[in-house]
Structures are given as C-alpha cells and as structure tokens.
Amino acid sequence: MIRLIKRPEPSRVMVYLAPVIALVLTLLAGLLLFFLLGVPVGEALYAFFVEPISTRYGLAELGVKAAPLILIGAALSLGFRAQVWNIGAEGQLVAGAITGGAVALWFYEVEAWYVLPLMMLAGIAGGMAWASIPALLKTRFNASEILTSLMLTYIAGLLLSLLVHGALRDPDGFNFPESRLFHAAATLPIVLDGTRLHIGFPIAIMFVATLWILLSRTVLGFELQVMGAAPRAGRFAGFRESSVIWFCLLLGGGAAGLAGLFEVAGPIGQLIPVVSPGYGFTAIIVAFLGRLHPVGVLFAGLVMALSYLGGESAQITMNLPKAVTGVFQGLLLFFLLATDVLILYRFGWGRRSLAATHT
Amino acid sequence: MSETVILTLLTIITAATPLVFAAIGELITEKSGVLNLGVEGMMLVGAVSSFIVVSVTGVDVLGVLAGVLAGMLLSLVFSVLCLTLQASQVATGLALTLFGIGLSALAGQSMIGVAYEGLPKLSIPILSELPVVGQLLFSHDILVYVSFALVAAVAWFLYRTRAGLVLRAVGDSHDAAHALGYNVVAIRYLATVFGGACSGLAGAYLSMSYSPMWVENMTAGRGWIALALVVFASWRPWRLLFGAYLFGSISILQLHGQAIGLDVPSQLMSMLPYIATILVLVLISRDRGKIRRNAPACIGKAFHPTT
Numbered sequence: 001m002i003r004l005i006k007r008p009e010p011s012r013v014m015v016y017l018a019p020v021i022a023l024v025l026t027l028l029a030g031l032l033l034f035f036l037l038g039v040p041v042g043e044a045l046y047a048f049f050v051e052p053i054s055t056r057y058g059l060a061e062l063g064v065k066a067a068p069l070i071l072i073g074a075a076l077s078l079g080f081r082a083q084v085w086n087i088g089a090e091g092q093l094v095a096g097a098i099t100g101g102a103v104a105l106w107f108y109e110v111e112a113w114y115v116l117p118l119m120m121l122a123g124i125a126g127g128m129a130w131a132s133i134p135a136l137l138k139t140r141f142n143a144s145e146i147l148t149s150l151m152l153t154y155i156a157g158l159l160l161s162l163l164v165h166g167a168l169r170d171p172d173g174f175n176f177p178e179s180r181l182f183h184a185a186a187t188l189p190i191v192l193d194g195t196r197l198h199i200g201f202p203i204a205i206m207f208v209a210t211l212w213i214l215l216s217r218t219v220l221g222f223e224l225q226v227m228g229a230a231p232r233a234g235r236f237a238g239f240r241e242s243s244v245i246w247f248c249l250l251l252g253g254g255a256a257g258l259a260g261l262f263e264v265a266g267p268i269g270q271l272i273p274v275v276s277p278g279y280g281f282t283a284i285i286v287a288f289l290g291r292l293h294p295v296g297v298l299f300a301g302l303v304m305a306l307s308y309l310g311g312e313s314a315q316i317t318m319n320l321p322k323a324v325t326g327v328f329q330g331l332l333l334f335f336l337l338a339t340d341v342l343i344l345y346r347f348g349w350g351r352r353s354l355a356a357t358h359t
Numbered sequence: 360m361s362e363t364v365i366l367t368l369l370t371i372i373t374a375a376t377p378l379v380f381a382a383i384g385e386l387i388t389e390k391s392g393v394l395n396l397g398v399e400g401m402m403l404v405g406a407v408s409s410f411i412v413v414s415v416t417g418v419d420v421l422g423v424l425a426g427v428l429a430g431m432l433l434s435l436v437f438s439v440l441c442l443t444l445q446a447s448q449v450a451t452g453l454a455l456t457l458f459g460i461g462l463s464a465l466a467g468q469s470m471i472g473v474a475y476e477g478l479p480k481l482s483i484p485i486l487s488e489l490p491v492v493g494q495l496l497f498s499h500d501i502l503v504y505v506s507f508a509l510v511a512a513v514a515w516f517l518y519r520t521r522a523g524l525v526l527r528a529v530g531d532s533h534d535a536a537h538a539l540g541y542n543v544v545a546i547r548y549l550a551t552v553f554g555g556a557c558s559g560l561a562g563a564y565l566s567m568s569y570s571p572m573w574v575e576n577m578t579a580g581r582g583w584i585a586l587a588l589v590v591f592a593s594w595r596p597w598r599l600l601f602g603a604y605l606f607g608s609i610s611i612l613q614l615h616g617q618a619i620g621l622d623v624p625s626q627l628m629s630m631l632p633y634i635a636t637i638l639v640l641v642l643i644s645r646d647r648g649k650i651r652r653n654a655p656a657c658i659g660k661a662f663h664p665t666t
Contacts, residue, residue, distance in 0.1 A: 004445070006663070085449055137637070141645040146396065146449070147587050148640060151633040154580050162626035284453055321468045323575075326461020333454035334436065337446035345445065 004341065005348040014342040019289055019296075021342075022335035023303070029331050039320060047317045048310035048324075058309070060195030064267055065308045067200040068093070068259035068279040070301035073286030074208050074294045075255035078215065079248035081292050082228040086249050088134065088149025089256040090280025091156035092127040096257025097264045098160055099126025101179060101271040104186035104264075105168060111185040119186060119261055127257015128250050130156060135249040139242040145249065153280070161273045168271055179271035188266040200262035204301075207255065211294040224248070256280055277308065278326075285333045304329065367615055368495055372503060373569050375607025377402070377561040379506040381585035382592070382599050383513050384557020388434075389589055390517065391550035392530035392657035395437055396452025398558050399582025400459020401430045405562025407463040407470065410573045414473050423502070423563045430559020431552050433459065438551045441661070442544050448659050460576060470573040477571035478502065502564050507600075509557070514596035526550060530655030533662045543662050558582065580633065587636045591643050593653040602639075609635045 034044040052058050072089050079086050086092075100123030107115045133152055137143040161177070170180045188198035215221035227234040227244045235241065263275050286304050290296030311325030381398050388395050408429035413422025437455050440446040478500035487497040517523040526546060529536045533543045561581070566573055584606060592599035613628035644650060 004443075004663070087453060137641055141641045142647050142650070143637070143640040143644040144590070147583060147590075148637050150583050151580070151587075151636050154633045155630050158626040158630050162624055165626070166624070281457060285457065288450060321465055323461050323464035323468065327458065327465055328461075330454060330458025330461050333450075334440065334458060337440055337451050337454060338444050340446060341444040 003348055004345040006345055007343075010343050011346075014339075015291065018339040018342055019291065019300075019336060022289075022332060022339045025335040025339070026328065026332040029335075030328060033324070033327065037320070039318065044314060044318060044320065047314045047320075049306065051317065052306065052309035052313045056192075057195050060192050060197035061309055062302060062305050063192075063197045063201040064195075065305035066301040067198075067204045067262060068276070069283050069286045069304050070204040070298055071200075071207055071255045071259045071262075072252070072280060072283035073290060073297040073301055074204075074211050075252045076283055077287035077290060077292040077294065077297055078211060078224060079252050080228075080287055082224045082244050082248055083231070084245050084248035085146045086131065086134065086149050086252040087146055087284060088131070088151075088153045088280070089252055089283055090276060090278060091149065091153030092130045092253040092256035093260035093263070093276050093280045094153070094156040094160050095130035095253075095260070096123035096127035097260035097271065097275045098156075098163060099123060099129075099257070100261030101182075101264045102163075102168065104182045105179055105271075107186065108180060108183065111183060113185070115185045116188070116265070119265055120258060123257045123261025124254045125257070127253040127255070127260065129253070130257070131249040131253020132246075135246050138245055138249075145245070149249075157274075160271070160275065164271050164273050170270075177273050181270045182265060186265060187269055188262065196267050198262065198266040200259075200266055203258075205298065208294045208298050215294065220247070256283075282308075282329060285329055285336075288333060288336055307332075365491065365494055367611065370611045370614060371604065371607045372499065373607075374610050375603045376503050376506045377564045377569060377581055378585050378588060378603040378606055379510060379600060380502075380557050380561035380564060381582055382588040382603060383506075383510055383596060384554035384561075385585055386589050386592070386594060386596065386599060387513060387517075387526070387557075388551050388554030389658055390530045390594060390655055391526050391547045392533055392655050392660065392662075393441065393547050393551050393554075394448050394452065394659040395434065395455070395551060395554055396449060396586065397433065397437055397455025397459065397582075398554075398585050399578055399580070400456035400463075401433045401555050401558035402562035402565065402578045402582045403459045403463040403576070404433055404466075405430045405559030406566035406577060407467040407562075407573055408559070409563035410470055410473075410475065410566040411466065413567060414470065414475055419478055419567070422567055423560070426559040426563025426567075427556045428559065430555040430557070430562065432555070434552050434555020434558070435548075437555070438548045442547050442551070445661050445663060448661075456582070464575045467573045467575065471575075473573065475567070475571045478568045500568050502560070502568060505560075510596050510600045517596065527655070530657055533657050533660070537662075537664060544664065547662075558585075561585070584632060584636050587640050590650075591639050593643070593649065594655065595653075606632060606635065 031041055034041045053062055076086060076089060100119045103119045103122040130152060134145040134148040137148050138145045164177045164179060168179045170178055188200060191197050191199055191202065223239045224244060227239055227241065259279060260275060264271055268275060282304050286297055286300045289303065290300035307325050307328050311322050314320040314324060315322045381402055385395065385398055405426035409422040409426030412425035413419060433455060437451055440451045441448045480498050481501050483497040487493045517527065525541055529541060529543050529546045537543050565577060588599055588602045591602045610632040612631055
C-alpha cells in the first residue's frame with residue numbers, strides 16, 4: 001500500500017517542480033473535460049492556449065488581464081504567508097473602482113494632469129478603507145477575517161449597483177445603469193500603440209519588485225514570515241500580531257483598490273454594475289500558484305490571465321461555455337494543493353515503513 | 360392573523376431551511392476538527408445536480424439524492440486533499456468553492472430557463488386543516504420536516520451517543536483520540552462527507568423548492584452565511600436552528616420591504632443578510648473565552664498519524 005513518509009527536510013526541488021506538475025495535471029484533466037464535452041480536443045486546446053496569444057494584440061491583452069491579477073496576487077501572497085486570510089479582495093477591488101471612478105466623475109469638466117494620480121490615490125484609499133473593516137473587526141473583536149471580508153464583497157457589489165443606478169448614473173444615459181464615459185485625462189495611458197495595454201502592467205511589475213525587496217531585505221518582511229510560520233515565537237520576539245494583520249489587509253486592500261481603478265480607468269472607461277470577472281478571487285489562486293512569492297506571482301498571473309483569454313477565445317471560436325475558465329482555475333488550485341504534499345512528504349511503498357513505526 | 364403575516368412566516372421557513380441543512384452539516388464537520396470552507400461550492404454543485412436530474416427524470420427523490428451525492432463527492436475530494444495529502448484546509452476549502460462555482464455554471468448551461476414545478480407540499484392530514492397553525496406548521500414539502508428531524512438527530516448524536524462523544528474527542532484533541540486507538544483520519548472523513556451531503560441537500564432544496572429553477576450562483580453567499588451561523592451557534596445544534604430562522608427572517612425583509620411600504624432601494628435591503636452576518640460574528644467572537652470554550656480545539660489543524 002502506498003503511504004506518505006515525512007521527508008527529513010522540505011524538498012527544494014519539489015518547491016519548484018510541484019506547480020509545474022500541477023499545471024500538467026490540469027492540462028490532462030482539461031483534455032478529459034473537453035473529451036467528455038464532446039469537443040475536438042486538439043482544436044479546443046489550440047483555441048484555449050495558443051490562439052489568444054498568437055498576435056501582438058493578444059499578447060497585449062494578456063498583460064491587460066494579468067495586471068490586476070499580479071497586483072492583487074502579490075499583495076495577498078504576503079498576507080497568506082502571515083496566515084492573514086483576506087479573501088475579500090474582489091470587494092476591495094470594487095470599492096477602489098467606486099472611489100477612483102467617483103473622482104473621475106467629480107473632475108468630469110477638468111482636463112488636467114493631476115486627475116489620474118488623484119484617481120489612483122482614491123482607488124487605493126477606497127480599497128484600503130474597505131479592507132480596514134475586517135482588519136478592525138479581527139484585531140478588536142476577534143471576528144474571522146475570512147467571513148467578514150467575504151461578506152463585504154457582496155456588500156461592495158450591491159453598493160456599486162446602487163450607485164450606477166442612482167447617484168453616479170450618466171444623466172444623459174437614457175437610464176442605463178452606467179456612469180458617464182471618463183474623459184481622456186481620466187483614462188490610463190496606453191504603453192503599446194494599437195492595443196489596450198495600459199500603464200497598470202508596468203506598475204504591477206514594479207509592485208512585485210518592491211514586495212520582493214520588502215520580503216527578503218527588511219525586518220518587516222522577516223516579521224511577516226515568522227508570524228506565519230511560528231506565531232508563538234513571533235510573539236515572544238515582540239512582534240505585534242495586530243500590526244501584522246493591519247499591514248496585510250491594508251496592503252491587499254490598497255492593491256485591489258488600485259486594480260479596480262485600473263479596470264474602470266483602463267479597459268472599461270466608465271463605471272458599470274460589474275467591473276471585474278472575479279479577479280479578486282482568481283488572485284487567490286495566483287498567489288498559491290506563485291508559491292506565495294512575489295516573483296512566482298508574476299508568472300502565475302500570466303498563466304491565469306491566459307485562462308481568461310482562452311475561455312473567451314474558446315467561447316467565440318468553438319462556442320464553448322465561458323464557465324470552462326472557472327473549472328480550469330478550480331482544478332489548477334486543487335492539483336497545486338495536492339502536489340504540495342510532495343514538498344514535505346514522499347511516497348513510500350509497503351505496509352509500514354521504518355519512518356512510520358515509532359508511533 | 361392576516362393572510363400576509365402567514366405568508367411572511369412561510370417564506371421565513373423556506374429561507375431558513377437551506378441554511379439549517381448547510382450549517383448543521385458543517386457543524387458536524389467542524390466538531391471533528393475539520394474546517395471546510397467549501398460549503399458554498401458544494402451547495403452550488405448540489406443545486407445544479409439535483410435540478411438536472413429532476414428535470415431529466417422527473418422523479419423528485421432522484422433529484423434530492425443527486426444533490427446529496429454531488430455534495431458528498433466534492434467533500435470527498437476535500438477530504439483526500441486535506442486529511443490524506445495534508446493540504447491546508449483553508450486553501451482547499453476556497454478551492455472547492457471556486458471550483459464549485461465554475462463546475463455548476465458549466466453543468467447548468469443548458470438548464471437556464473428550464474421549468475420545474477417544485478417539490479410537492481406534503482400536507483399532514485387533519486393537522487394541516489387547523490386554522491393558521493395548520494398552514495404554518497403542517498403543510499410544507501418534506502425537506503422542511505427533514506431539516507427539523509436532522510437538527511434533533513444531530514443534537515442527540517453529539518451529546519447522547521458514544522459515537523458522538525468520540526467525534527467530539529477527535530475534534531478536541533486528535534492526539535489523545537489517536538492514543539486511545541480511534542482512527543482519527545477515518546472519523547474525520549466520515550464527518551466531512553456528512554457535511555458535504557448536508558451542503559448538497561441544502562443546494563437541492565434551493566433549486567427544487569426555494570426557487571425551483573437553476574440560476575448561476577444562485578446560492579448568493581448562503582454557504583458562507585452557514586459557516587458564520589456555526590460560529591454564531593457556538594457549535595450547538597439547537598442554537599443553530601434558532602440562528603438559521605433569525606437569518607431567514609432578515610433575508611426575507613428584502614422581499615417584503617417594498618410590500619409594507621418601505622421606500623429603500625432594493626440593493627440596500629439585499630445587503631441586510633450580509634451586514635447581519637458581520638454584526639453577529641462580531642458580537643459572538645468578541646468574547647474570546649466563550650469561543651475558546653465552545654470551539655473544537657483542533658479545528659483546522661492537520662493530523663498525520665506518524666508525526
């Protein structure tokens with residue numbers, strides 16, 4: 001019988017190999033899924049993984065989709081390391097879209113350079129404010145940040161719907177639930193001509209670099225890792241648990257808020273009732289796929305962005321339901337978590353191995 | 360008592376029942392020391408499975424069974440990952456929810472707009488003809504009665520049987536239970552799969568009775584509210600029943616708000632259950648000592664018999 005045997009120390013090889021194995025397994029499961037759906041497998045794979053990035057425009061779209069995922073995923077990975085489970089990034093994204101978008105609409109008549117920076121600040125502040133609620137409730141009242149941040153996601157979605165149906169609705173928009181279109185001064189500059197790739201992508205990469213330095217070169221980074229791995233040791237060392245919780249939630253909220261602003265000031269260009277196809281949730285998968293490491297998150301963000309593009313492309317060319325994307329993303333996370341076992345354990349054969357007999 | 364009041368009370372019962380199912384299942388799972396955050400995903404897959412089966416076969420029982428089975432299968436995946444492969448329970452639960460949302464949307468593609476008349480009401484002879492009380496208590500579909508029976512059964516099992524005592528022991532100290540010779544992993548498997556079955560049943564109730572149709576994401580966060588309810592109830596079955604009905608009452612306010620002349624935007628009314636969940640969590644969790652006394656001590660902790 002196959003049983004798990006604990007390795008004397010974590011395998012360095014498997015740390016890098018496990019996500020690759022998970023990706024391959026997901027691909028195989030995808031093949032099976034397409035086969036079961038009665039779809040020509042080769043064609044589906046081409047439509048899903050190759051066609052979307054076979055053009056310059058397609059590659060740029062990959063960056064457009066990856067930008068919010070990398071931004072949020074990198075911030076969340078720091079929190080997850082410290083065992084702070086902010087799973088309401090989607091709500092913080094919406095909050096940032098609301099505050100940033102409101103600034104754009106407030107300065108509707110103004111075509112000045114300072115409008116966009118103000119919008120970004122407002123977006124970050126909005127996301128942070130939304131994330132500060134679970135942080136306060138966790139540190140003051142011990143309420144699970146998992147549940148509160150998630151409940152706040154539903155509330156943020158309803159709030160956005162309320163605003164685009166009311167206060168922020170386009171006065172000349174025939175009662176459609178949409179805001180006015182943002183002016184040129186309130187939309188993100190494009191970094192690649194003829195595409196939709198905006199400055200959010202380079203900003204996301206800079207953010208990753210900053211977090212990497214923070215994590216590996218500062219006391220704060222060390223503190224975060226200790227609080228996640230050994231909270232008791234951390235407390236003895238005088239690290240404050242509540243400040244770690246505040247830091248992680250504000251960082252995640254700020255990043256998500258900025259990502260939300262990027263969506264409304266970039267590809268969308270106005271406030272609409274739904275501003276994100278679940279980037280805040282997918283970013284959770286991105287964080288795990290990237291091994292909770294900022295640089296890993298960079299690659300993971302691109303992979304997950306491809307799953308969105310592939311879903312759209314397969315929907316257009318092969319009439320496959322868009323929900324396939326969600327299934328792929330969920331499967332990938334399952335396989336990741338399953339292959340992670342290889343880091344700490346190895347498989348052994350036989351009834352009971354030496355390592356297991358001491359109990 | 361006027362007709363409207365009776366109708367309101369009836370909608371409270373239908374709104375509370377899926378919460379009772381999902382939360383009582385999760386209660387058993389958590390009592391064994393396992394935190395499964397995938398309730399929302401299991402409910403969705405349960406809902407879509409039962410709806411597909413009932414619209415294809417036309418047999419209600421098969422529909423309900425399909426929902427239960429779907430929930431069990433998903434919770435089995437969770438169990439293999441967390442209990443055998445030692446994956447993080449929080450991460451795996453989230454994965455289960457994300458996967459469930461995708462899978463149910465994919466499976467339900469062709470079911471959107473399909474009509475189904477809903478589970479039949481099971482009127483108990485004579486009793487259901489009593490004025491007011493008859494309609495209120497004795498003319499529901501069978502799952503409503505099942506939900507009450509289930510709470511009673513769980514309460515009895517946990518505190519009046521030996522097996523219940525073992526389950527609680529596993530949740531409070533897996534090392535001690537293991538030392539006494541109990542198979543911790545096997546017991547947790549059973550408890551988790553029971554939770555999955557209940558979540559699937561909750562989903563089946565949603566798509567077969569609460570609103571007999573399939574809509575993407577039709578659970579609308581009820582799985583997460585059920586998780587909060589378990590904390591609210593301090594892991595006690597009868598308090599959980601009370602909590603579910605409290606939440607049922609809050610969530611139907613949005614339906615009846617307009618009817619009684621409240622001039623509040625519908626979105627604000629729809630926020631109520633989520634706001635209430637947060638408030639309730641805060642009120643309960645602020646008493647750290649009480650949480651520590653009531654929560655299973657090993658909740659969320661991995662157990663590997665050889666370490």
